[in-house]
Amino acid sequence: MVDTLIVGGGPAGLAAAQYLADAGRSSTVLEKRPILGGKLSSWRDRDGDILETGLHAFFGGYTNLHALLREVGIAHHVLWQPHALTWAIPPNFSARWNGVPVYEEFRFADAPSPFNGIGAVLNARYVFNHWEKLLFAAGTLPILRGEHAYAEAQDDITYAQWHRRRGMSEHMLRTFFAPMALALNFTPVDAISAEAMLRVMAYFASSRNASRAGFLDGPPGPRFVEPLAEHVRKRGATIETNAAVGELLFSGDRCTGARTRDGRVFEAEHVVIATPVHDAKKLLPEAMQRDPLIEGVAKLQSSPVINAHLWFDRPISRFTNLMFSPGTLLGVHADLGMASPGYEWSGKSFIEACVAPADDLIAQDDDTVINAVMDDLGKLYPLATRQHLVKAKLVRVPKSVYRASPGAERLRPGSRTPVRNLFLAGCYVDTKFPASIEGATRSARMAVEAVLAESRARA
């Protein structure tokens, strides 16, 4: 019998296998899809072109994730971009800018945080005027002071409500914070919890490089997921793909393992469910989901998003960084052709964009979505025309990360369930970190610590 069965082969499941190996424990990972990686997966289409579930930036403050990458020996795959967050704003978005697109780079000096972030805002030329810079500093003071309890007390209101209560301008809300909310959770500022946004600001202000973004030097499958899977296999873990768990098995007060939909039974001393929350909801017995410990599993909802891939026959932008664009469907996007050689489109633009909010768009046909995306891209980069577009592909994710609506932060469950040897991992678990690869990795560490604590308690 294996020590721990892990349901789900995304970042949380694979990281859990790694942490279990560190503790000398055996594990089996069961993944329902033919490929590993979950929302961080990549594959090739019929033409051999790379597709992925989502554009992924790796931030400097992802401390658990970077430690994991170093342990596996793949930290060199992260290509750090200049320490700047860049806004590309379409013409006519604001009467302030005379009908031309505006590009604003918030450059972080090599100085201790939060001073490097304050400097980036103070030096902004277009997005904020002087008065707004003052309002920004005053408005975000409790966050810059690192008052976590303050952020936690703001979960009942939306970010937009909090922003207005703090006296900051509507222009700042729509220009600066709206694309940030879409990038964070694929959710508009009028619908996202203030706490979720304030936590990110606190995180950006937490260390010198926390807000510095990097991309992998190629698609996440070969650069991250497969090397991590190979590493844990070498350390004794078993990984099964095409192994969709249909039900958990229980005996008395313990979970004894799981049965896959094709009838295979896997027994274990402990079970970690490392699926997205909507899949955990299907696996956990209904009665158990009424327990206050995990009632959030039934209540949390998920955000839809579409990952758009657009290949151009030439460079269409000069930016290699993560881009934020208010007033467009491309809240966050990047030119991976120019930024990352492993995307096999060097010297030309390969744009990946998280299309959000996608609640209505997700059901539209490909042509409708691609036309809407191209319209917005053309407003940002005049060379992004149909004439220069080689190919466009969409990957729809109807249920991506948990939706950080007001009240949702409080619903995020911990690692423990009412069954002593059954645990939860995944980026929706309450790690005090947003739904992200770092959140998934942290949740895996928490779940493994809980497994080890349960073993000790039983010994």
Ligand SMILES: Cc1cc2nc3c(=O)[nH]c(=O)nc-3n(C[C@H](O)[C@H](O)[C@H](O)COP(=O)(O)OP(=O)(O)OC[C@H]3O[C@@H](n4cnc5c(N)ncnc54)[C@H](O)[C@@H]3O)c2cc1C
């Ligand atoms: C478009 C997009 C862009 C993103 N951009 C970023 C970014 O820039 N930076 C960042 O940090 N994060 C980003 N994220 C979020 C990040 O991808 C996720 O937070 C992270 O991948 C979650 O990992 P996880 O292991 O918790 O869940 P998942 O990645 O969802 O993995 C769960 C796995 O469980 C499997 N599974 C489900 N049910 C079963 C079952 N019954 N049996 C067996 N297996 C099952 C699934 O197939 C999946 O492989 C993005 C997400 C999306 C969708």
